[in-house]
Amino acid sequence: MEPLRRLVQVIATLVTNGYFLFPQSKNIYQGPLKIVCSPGLNCYSCPASTTYCPIGAIQQLLLGLRFSLETGAYYFGSYVVGSIGLIGAFSGRITCGWLCPFGLIQELLYKLPLGKKREVVYPLRYVKYFMLVLFVFLFPLLLTNEWGMGKPWFCKYVCPAGTLEAGIPMLLLQPELRATLGLLFYNKLLWMLVFIGWSVVTSRPFCKTTCPMGAFYGLFNKISVVKLELVEDRCTECGACAKVCPMGIQFNEVVGSPECIMCMRCMKEACEFGAIQLTCGGHSMSAPQRISRKKQILTEE
């Protein structure tokens, strides 16, 4: 399953960043595909990006809401929230595990055999909800300047994906931009370096602690159409699922956890008893596998 997931991650990254003419044009893609929502966190100012980033788009719409209302336009962000809401309500946080380019980058960094691997302190996982509510929705909407315009707080002050995928490439493509560099850029560069370094020793630290998109999708993990479910009478509570989980959770103890990115490693690599199943609309999509193992052990006992 892991090679398949990696292949899907790479394909998704190439599709959402498929504008390979940018070295010639020295600009970002400006075609019609940018009306399509990127399912994962992918900066739309990245020169290769072919889709729009919902986190960036929602902030842009909210920061200019007063202006758009004055002109008679009702741009509340419902198209953007509707798009990611449909993705989340259908498949929960599966996007994080299978389609997110920044998730892929973190996973590759974690594979480097450097430093002692460690887990994040649990309370830090709540920071992402703070980011979603304040930095993505409330601050851009409420903290405005004298002309009634807000700022894209998350993109401007935090998002390391924007610096890595867009800030640095744009500085290379358009050298004249270097004259405008200041504290803002160095702050973002610092965040990027923190998350890159952190990703080497901790699995997906940005997804666990800071990603507002993951926080949003995670809200649907319990009720999404596609989800992982526990077959309780097959679970022996051996804890094997926790050992392979990149998000550091024990599936049988927190079924439907907003932390689960549905990478399915627990289901395919760890559980010998078929206790974890992928379901779609309540119907199991997993082939019955190794179920007899528990029966065999129970018989032996």
Added chain:
Amino acid sequence: MKKSKKNTRVRLATLVPLFVFLALFLFGINAGEPQRVLEQAWNICLDCIGIG
């Protein structure tokens, strides 16, 4: 009987968000929001990438 009620609740909990977000999505299209999103996405957001 109890199980059936629970299943209905689960199905509702799955379907209601889908319809709510579909309605939001369609409302956004009706309001012309995709065009605004497209215009934003065509421009480099210097603020967003830490430059500017």
